[in-house]
Every structure is written in structure tokens, then in C-alpha cells.
Amino acid sequence: MYKEQVYVTTNVALVMDGIVVILAGYAAYYLRWLLGGDAEWALDGGMFISIVMSLMFVNCYVLGQLGFYASDFNPPFWAALRKVTLAVAIDFSLVTMGLFFIKEESLSRMFLGIYAALVFMGLMFVRALFYYFFRRSADAYGLRRILLVGSSDRVEAVFKAFQRQKSWGHTLVGSLAVGPLFQIEGLPCLGSAEDMAHIILENDVDEVVFTVPGNVPFDFPMYLDICKETGLTCRIVPAMFAPDDGRWGLQVDSIDNIPALSLYGTTINASGLFYKRLLDLAGGALGFVLLCIMYVPIALAIKLESPGPVLFSQVRVGQNNRKFRLHKFRSMYIDAEERKKELMDKNEMEGHMFKMKDDPRVTRVGRFLRKTSLDEFPQFINVIRGEMSLVGTRPPTVDEVSHYAKAERRRISMKPGVTGLWQVSGRSEINDFADVVRLDLEYIDGWRFIHDIRIVFKTIWVIFTKHGAS
Secondary structure, eight states: OHHHHHHHHHHHHHHHHHHHHHHHHHHHHHHHHHHSSOTTOOOOHHHHHHHHHHHHHHHHHHHHHTTTTSTTOOOOHHHHHHHHHHHHHHHHHHHHHHHHHTTOOSOOHHHHHHHHHHHHHHHHHHHHHHHHHHSOOTTOTTSEEEEEEEOHHHHHHHHHHHHHOOOSOEEEEEEEESSSOOOBTTBOEEEEGGGHHHHHHHTTOOEEEEEOOTTSOOOHHHHHHHHHHHTOEEEEOSSSOOOSSSTTOOEEEEETTEEEEEEOSSSOOHHHHHHHHHHHHHHHHHHHHHHHHHHHHHHHHHHHHSOSOSEEEEEEEOGGGOEEEEEEEOOBOTTHHHHHHHHGGGOOOBSSOOOOTTOTTBOHHHHHHHHHTGGGTTHHHHHHTTSSEEEOBOOOBHHHHHTOOGGGGGGGSSOBEEEOHHHHTTGGGOOBHHHHHHHHHHHHHTOOHHHHHHHHHHHHHHHHHTOSOO
16 A cells, blocks of 8 residues: 555645646736736747746656655655755756747746746645645644564564655554564554554554564464454565465555565555545535534524533544544533433443434434434534544444444444445434444445445435435
């Protein structure tokens, strides 16, 4: 997946840099006409397009030569600033030299100056986005949290490779020792490999990388089963394990220049994650706009019926045990959580969830909000923040997850969604938690981008036909 991430990232960077050059060209043309004090100034359309297109290709080539599109190029911000300045200087030097040779006399130096300044600012904006995306703080919500398991020398080699590896943002949470405990600067040792089962839960781990020496006894099948059952991706640096059957579905990958056998916790690849996030941002933005429009009337209705906050916020469990605060319009009375204990004997749901058809804690406004699914709209805030996805699994509570069996934990190996298979499969008719798990795992194991699109449209149909809402 890392190679695919680099491929997707490089192409996105190329497209964004090209768009910057094109937009900056049109903006510079307009500003030159507006600020130049020469109402009759104009640049031939063919010449303008030639300049913009030439500059776009020259800029991509120069940035490529400076290493901006290399897989291991992830410099500090100020280093990127110096290289972008150099790139813009080379770009416009070459363009100016070309115009000199063709003796183009109608070109304005003010136009070129404005154009260079806008290109510089645009490229730096793109670099700032990538800088934030790849070099966020270690506790950022969306980072892939990686645990290394192995011997001191091999863990250190892979640790350094990860420091060079460009990906969509990762942090190394620590290491587990196979054999004697050890310390590596910048990488805490969290204990022994025997403790992996509970350490991956305590540290919200997304991936496990095994760097075990070939001469050390190690029960790989047991550890691979732990990863597979909990939905974690794992990688094995070669010459350390030879799989004797295909039950794990191992694939070849690499960490910087170190090859690794990989077992993915989900079927979604890097391109799929990229398109899924684009869908989340588009759907989240639209949902947030609708939330802003409907917030005041819904807030008034909630306040007029019962005292308390407009929004209900609760800590939920996200991808791989991450905690986040989910937001909904409040549909219950303010003392709903306290009254829940009194109603547990009337629970209609088999398993770890609570469900009651005529729940007395729900207000009249709340019943309307739930029937129309309007109570869900504040979750688009969670989608934009990256804590949830537009389509995903049902977001469980902390209490629910604390009672999960090992196999049930795999349902939190993807981001929870505002909607999902459980939403379009008649959620009011589901009375067994096992069915919720089955639908979530069916979604995870069979994920396709087109399936997300279908679920979105099916959800809209369900809302308007009021089928399955509760």
C-alpha cells in the first residue's frame, strides 16, 4: 500500500501544481489589466496560453528535479521554502529567456512579476498542505499508528526506514521486544512481544510490523491470527517467516527500500482510501451547509419542548479503538443516560446494544428527528474532521466495545459512518447485535467505492420513504 500511496500522492501533487500555474496565470493577467493603468494593454490569447502551458510543464520538471515528487522527499518546511523559491526563479528565468529569443515585445514585466509571485504563493500553499498532511503531530487523529515487533537491530533499521518513508501520515507508537528488552532513541519499548494482544488495544494500533530474526523461535501463526481477528494490517520483513499456506492472504510491499510481506486488515487500498476521503469531504461539506440552514429551527423546537443542550455529544469508538466525540441533535430528555439503567430489562436487542421501540426517554421532537434522520446531521462535523466517514460501520459506544469478543473487534477496523449497510438494511428491524456485526463485516470485506455511492443513494431513498428509521 505504501507504494500505491506514493503513486497517488505524486499524481495529486502534479495536478495541484499544474492547477496553481494555470489559475495564477489568469489571475496575473487580470491584476495586470486592473493595476497597470493601461486600459489598452492586452496579451495575445495564443501567446498567453503558450506561456501558461510552457510554464506548467517546466515547473513540473523543475520540481521533479528538485525532488518534490520523490517517494522519500519529506523535508522540513523551511527547506521546502528554499526549494520552491529556487524552482520559481528557474521557471521564470527559462520562460523569460524563451520570450527574449522569440522577440515578444508586448509582454509586460509587471505581468511576469505578478505571475511569479502568485505561482510562488500557490506552490507554497500546496507544500503547506502536504507538510501538514505528512508531518502532523504524533497525536493527530488520522495518523496510522504503527507498532514494531522484533529484535533491537532489526527494529532500529525499520524505524529509520519509516522515518524516510513518505505515506499519508504515520506515527510509530513504540516497539515490542522479541528476546531481551531494548531502548531506541525516539521509539519507546512498550514491553515484550507476548504482551501484544492487549498492547495493540491500549495504544489504538493500526498496523504491526514484524522484524523478527530468523534464528529466534517465534509463533508467527498465532500473532497473524491476532492481527486478522482484530482487523489490523500487519507486515513481515522477509527472511524471517515463510508462510506455508494462503490462509492469511499475504502480499508483497515495501517500507522505503525494505521489502515486507503484508496482511491487510481491510480490502480497501490506497486509491480507494483517497476516493473515499474525497467523497467524505464533498458529502461532509454539503451536509454541513444543510446543518447550518436547519440548525436554528431545530434548536428552537428542541429547546421549547425540554431544557438542556441542543446537541447531544457522546464519546464513541472510531477506527482501531480511537475515541472521538460524536454529535447529534438531542432527541431525548436530559436525564436519558441515568434512566437507561431502569430500562435495561426492556432491552429488545440481543447482545451489546440497547434498543427499545417506544423508548419513554425520547421527546416528541426527538421522535420526528429520528424518523426523518435529521438528528444525524451534526455528525457531518465528525466527517469533515476525519473522525467518521460518510459511509462506514455503526459507531459503537465505549461500553459496547468493552464487552466485545476478539472477533467482534474487527468491525472497528474501519472508520464508522453516518450511514452504512445497517442503515439501508432496515435498522429498526434488526434486533440482534450479531446481525449488526455481520452487516459491518460484510461491508468491510466487500468494500468497493461504487458500493459507498449506492449506499448513499439508498440512504436518501430510505429517509424519504421512512423505511427502517427509528
